[in-house]
Amino acid sequence: xxxxxxxxxxxxxxxxxxxxxxxxxxxxxxxxxxxxxxxxxxxxxxxxxxxxxxxxxxxxxxxxxxxxxxxxxxxxxxxxxxxxxxxxxxxxxxxxxxxxxxxxxxxxxxxxxxxxxxxxxxxxxxxxxxxxxxxxxxxxxxxxxxxxxxxxxxxxxxxxxxxxxxxxxxxxxxxxxxxxxxxxxxxxxxxxxxxxxx
Amino acid sequence: xxxxxxxxxxxxxxxxxxxxxxxxxxxxxxxxxxxxxxxxxxxxxxxxxxxxxxxxxxxxxxxxxxxxxxxxxxxxxxxxxxxxxxxxxxxxxxxxxxxxxxxxxxxxxxxxxxxxxxxxxxxxxxxxxxxxxxxxxxxxxxxxxxxxxxxxxxxxxxxxxxxxxxxxxxxxxxxxxxxxxxxxxxxxxxxxxxxxxxxxxxxxxxxxxxxxxxxxxxxxxxxxxxxxxxxxxxxxxxxxxxxxxxxxxxxxxxxxxxxxxxxxxxxxxxxxxxxxxxxxxxxxxxxxxxxxxxxxxxxxxxxxxxxxxxxxxxxxxxxxxxxxxxxxxxxxxxxxxxxxxxxxxxxxxxxxxxxxxxxxxxxxxxxxxxxxxxxxxxxxxxxxxxxxxxxxxxxxxxxxxxxxxxxxxxxxxxxxxxxxxxxxxxxxxxxxxxxxxxxxxxxxxxxxxxxxxxxxxxxxxxxxxxxxxxxx
Numbered sequence: 001x002x003x004x005x006x007x008x009x010x011x012x013x014x015x016x017x018x019x020x021x022x023x024x025x026x027x028x029x030x031x032x033x034x035x036x037x038x039x040x041x042x043x044x045x046x047x048x049x050x051x052x053x054x055x056x057x058x059x060x061x062x063x064x065x066x067x068x069x070x071x072x073x074x075x076x077x078x079x080x081x082x083x084x085x086x087x088x089x090x091x092x093x094x095x096x097x098x099x100x101x102x103x104x105x106x107x108x109x110x111x112x113x114x115x116x117x118x119x120x121x122x123x124x125x126x127x128x129x130x131x132x133x134x135x136x137x138x139x140x141x142x143x144x145x146x147x148x149x150x151x152x153x154x155x156x157x158x159x160x161x162x163x164x165x166x167x168x169x170x171x172x173x174x175x176x177x178x179x180x181x182x183x184x185x186x187x188x189x190x191x192x193x194x195x196x197x198x
Numbered sequence: 199x200x201x202x203x204x205x206x207x208x209x210x211x212x213x214x215x216x217x218x219x220x221x222x223x224x225x226x227x228x229x230x231x232x233x234x235x236x237x238x239x240x241x242x243x244x245x246x247x248x249x250x251x252x253x254x255x256x257x258x259x260x261x262x263x264x265x266x267x268x269x270x271x272x273x274x275x276x277x278x279x280x281x282x283x284x285x286x287x288x289x290x291x292x293x294x295x296x297x298x299x300x301x302x303x304x305x306x307x308x309x310x311x312x313x314x315x316x317x318x319x320x321x322x323x324x325x326x327x328x329x330x331x332x333x334x335x336x337x338x339x340x341x342x343x344x345x346x347x348x349x350x351x352x353x354x355x356x357x358x359x360x361x362x363x364x365x366x367x368x369x370x371x372x373x374x375x376x377x378x379x380x381x382x383x384x385x386x387x388x389x390x391x392x393x394x395x396x397x398x399x400x401x402x403x404x405x406x407x408x409x410x411x412x413x414x415x416x417x418x419x420x421x422x423x424x425x426x427x428x429x430x431x432x433x434x435x436x437x438x439x440x441x442x443x444x445x446x447x448x449x450x451x452x453x454x455x456x457x458x459x460x461x462x463x464x465x466x467x468x469x470x471x472x473x474x475x476x477x478x479x480x481x482x483x484x485x486x487x488x489x490x491x492x493x494x495x496x497x498x499x500x501x502x503x504x505x506x507x508x509x510x511x512x513x514x515x516x517x518x519x520x521x522x523x524x525x526x527x528x529x530x531x532x533x534x535x536x537x538x539x540x541x542x543x544x545x546x547x548x549x550x551x552x553x554x555x556x557x558x559x560x561x562x563x564x565x566x567x568x569x570x571x572x573x574x575x576x577x578x579x580x581x582x583x584x585x586x587x588x589x590x591x592x593x594x595x596x597x598x599x600x601x602x603x604x605x606x607x608x609x610x611x612x613x614x615x616x617x618x619x620x621x622x623x624x625x626x627x628x629x630x631x632x633x634x635x636x637x638x639x640x641x642x643x644x645x646x647x648x649x650x651x652x653x654x655x656x657x658x659x660x661x662x663x664x665x666x667x668x669x670x
Contacts, residue, residue: 001314001315001318003315004314004315004316004317004318004319007315007316007318007319008318008319008322011279011282011319011322011323011326012326015275015278015279015282015326016275018253018256018257018274018278019265019271019274019275019278022257022260022262022263022264022265022274023263023264023265023266023271023274148264149264149270153410156414157413157414174355174407175353175354175355176408177335177354177407177408177410178273178335178338178410180339180349180353181339
């Protein structure tokens, strides 16, 4: 029983320590850890759900430039760089995709209505080929502070050529934990886009 | 009582001449090689590394400095405790999988103790996870905590079952608090504890549909699922395949039931290929006697003779309804055995010599171990009356054949003689080099507790004290 008590104390202490370590942006140690750690974890996440050919460059290039340019505030790099990354390269994937899917000429992009919620503005665009949604892109998601993380979660889960939108082919998506509002707004905009498209 | 003062009723020391001893033993049991603590330490280290690895995805996936609001910090703490809880749950199930490797390297007694401590930690981790996530999310959305519970249960897939799993886990945890557990009938407690497999099942879904580190396809998710599969495989192996193989190989049957004393019986078992049975004296099996009244109960009993290639024997004191039924076992009854397990063996000794302390029917594993200990062991046998002394003929023979000193300490616990003898000074007088011996203890809880206290006070290091406890 004494060991159990020690283990519980250890759990509480180490959880606090981890959170404090991650929470303090100024410490040099964390700043050093970050660039090394970052490419490791998010890149595989980016590769899998989104299109394999464009995810590599789209995910990594803006990230490295931001984290290198602004070491004092490394935090927003992941989330804010991503939307701009996807947005600026939104045209880039169309080129390889239309060439690979050349026999199917009916590829079109449909943009859903913008939806406001208490955290920000959400707008979704889908790429439709024939009767199928082949890609979903969030043109806008709430940003800033905590929202960056949740928007990132929503984007990772729904967007891309392998995300939940493409898998389910409908706006009937599972809510992303911690981001109920943004998920609902996403679904609403997506529903609008689907109605327009079909 | 006439014998109450005959506390040292007889001391029989092994003579150096071997001519007096019986030489009926067909295969002289060999002294097993020592099993160091290496295996146990390796496994403990592996489990710790796994704990660190389970939090690593969070560390790598969270950008530094991102936890600027209280809500984010609280949610992050909730995620960490969630990952820890998920991992600990798997460890808990793994430790109870009866995997032969674990039983061999760590031993059921030690596993039971770990299971207890990890269980308490797991319960705290789960409750912390639940409350931190609730508070964090509620703060994030400016809800009350109660409204957040509603949102989670209503909008989130798999969350209802996760809440149910938490409820079951709390029930299991509280029913295992010692005082509560003693008040419950064993069968009820056992059933409750069995339901923790449901926790594994019900808690599974929400980790993957909402776990911030686990819902994305990738190495982390794959690894986590692989961990689950590994634990399920260990369960299947330890609880189904290994016992099945053992029983198909040995096909144990009751050969004879013999009365050792008015309330003690020995059950002799025979089977096939017993010469290939890897068993050490002092180990126990969980036995299931396949008769109409007994098949559904499985009870742990020590084997009371070292492996001899021809038969197995367990010696049982008749104390309850189940053990009473065992008296009427017919020869030929099939027996389902699970084991062997236990680290109460000569192989787990740390020193060259041993002191054994037995109380009443606690002699059975010690009797088996005596055949495998190096010569020069000492045995103190506590019994309330001379009639309670079991297997004394065999013990006398072993005293000669294995050069063992045996003291029979007869009398009630409160008699001055036994009390003096079982004190630190009394023990040191009997066995002056006690602190340089392994001490093996088996008997009723009162005797064991009292002896451990005396041994510690006399200066025997804790790691040299070996206890045979079946209780979890």
